[in-house]
Amino acid sequence: MADGIGSFFVTAVRPSPEQERITVSETVAIVGAGSIGVGFAVHFASHGYRVKMWDALPDAFERARNDMSARLELLISEGVVDSSVEEVFGRVSFHDILLDALSGAALVQECAPEQVGTKREIFQQIGAYSEKTAILASSSSAIVSSEFATVTPARSRVLIGHPGNPPYLIPVIEVVPSRYTDDAITQAAIDFYARSGLSPVLIREETEGFVFNRLQGALLREAYCLVRDGVISVDDLDEVVRRGLGRRWAFMGPFETSDLNTRGGIESHAQKMGPAYARMGQERGQNDPWTEDLVRAVSDQRRALLPLEKWDERVVWRDRQLIALRKLLG
Template sequence: MAPGNIGIVGAGLVGLGWAIVFARAGHAVRLYDNAPGAAAEARRTIALRLDDLRQAGLIDEAPATILARVSVADSLAEALEDALYVQESVLERVDVKNSVMREIDALVGPATWIGSSSSGLPASLYTEGLGCRDRCLVAHPVNPPYLAPIVELVPAPWTSPATLDSVRTLMQAVGQAPVTMSQEAPGFILNRLQAVLLMEAWRLVEAGLASVADVDLTVSQGLGLRWAFMGPFETIDLNAPGGIADYARRLGGLYRDIAAETTEQRGWDNELIARIEAQRREVLPEAELVARSAWRDRRLMALALHKRRMDSADAAGTDPAATPGTQ
């Protein structure tokens, strides 16, 4: 897909992350935010992130070259002019999104696709009355999208198949990994999967069966190592001699028994939140949260570079892991 103009509406962490994704892929990006100075500040942050990506070996072009493709729009109309695609990344509230989408609808061109970064609100809640509604859908990233490429494409009941196909093609062209839902469901794919793991993690701590640190260690040094390059179905397919059907026969009863123990759905009450908060603050004081977030991003950069090299090796039919001294 040839590079075009991309409008980014909302210049917070998610919006600036999307700007990097599209500018890195060669598109001209216009950043708009209705908060005075927010888009300009986001562009300055983008410059810093691009320097980090260059140092990590994750971009080939000079950061200044990519940054030059990102401009600050003084108005929403300027951001949307001749836009191939618009990525809305405003506050996760139906009233806010509806208001912004109505403004977009009044200004956008007749062939522009509009994606929403909503992490849980289906597009049907804020696009129903729009003239452009057949070109609207959820395009939910993982933050930061320039390091975590997955993007969930979730159509509203009125989203046209052509829109879904076109946005999927665009996302693939800019280096993202799109997944598509056939219809709306609360939490989409990622948060529905994450919700199950989080609910059980909190339940283990609440019942006194494990500490917060040990639950985190189980994922980071166990499940997460495999999940960094395989999904749950491939994981279990490789964990039994006869593949996934064999795994299901061997362990299906265990998972059924676990599920039977966890049918009660409870929210996280203040007492439980305080217990888990206390355990986390023993490990990481609140004052160190920002520094630890930066550490997380550096780890993600290193992992992204490793996965890129391994994917290239897979495509070439070679195995760099089998050769001493390669990465």
């Protein structure tokens, strides 16, 4: 694949941003036009950004165009996107040569397969041929960027921008710098994503799977164990999430959920439920007790967000959210 990418460069003549009448700050290059590449293209182009796409495989563009068209038609018919398919497509270009796609882009969003070797090859090229101030973000789901950023002298501009799928409907995006990433680039990435309508969250330490997939993984691991042990069927387990846990998680995280579940807040919740959860963890070979200090630290952050005097008011807010969801979902 490295040879394939390299051969595109030999004949490439880099057009100046002026030639292309591109505003750098409004241009995103997407490297890899699969599910996530298309998802980002739909997101950025429907928010007014110029999007330039490149893919290593020849048949990728036709599929990407069809997928984008289908996604946009749905979003437009549901009133989520307020433009025509033609207008949004008018901001998207497909490039045979990587260099052309990178030219003028303030953000390069790599969306290639989840393989360290592939990411290394790509970041070598992106680092060499992107604009010198561009943010170089990988959509990687689990691989930390220090695994591939070292291939380029531009490593201080490399970080992870891990989206939910699809990025045009799931707002959160995890921004994960490596130890090589310049703080100013991390902030620039956060600002760029936020301006485009995404909800960036800073992950402070590199950890495989970041937070989104670690949380998802914890639930999925337990789900597999429960099905393996004959405790529940696959569909009934999904039902527990669909009509139970997921209802609350649609608008609150696990900490706020626990905080509101018990009068006295999360500290009281930990006292009551902590020992049972510790036993469940031990049953799975996990020994990570919620120590007094840890619970205090979590509780301090919750109390800063919601003083206990406002707890009853927030419980009413939770119920209103659940009512809205009940009306929507039945």
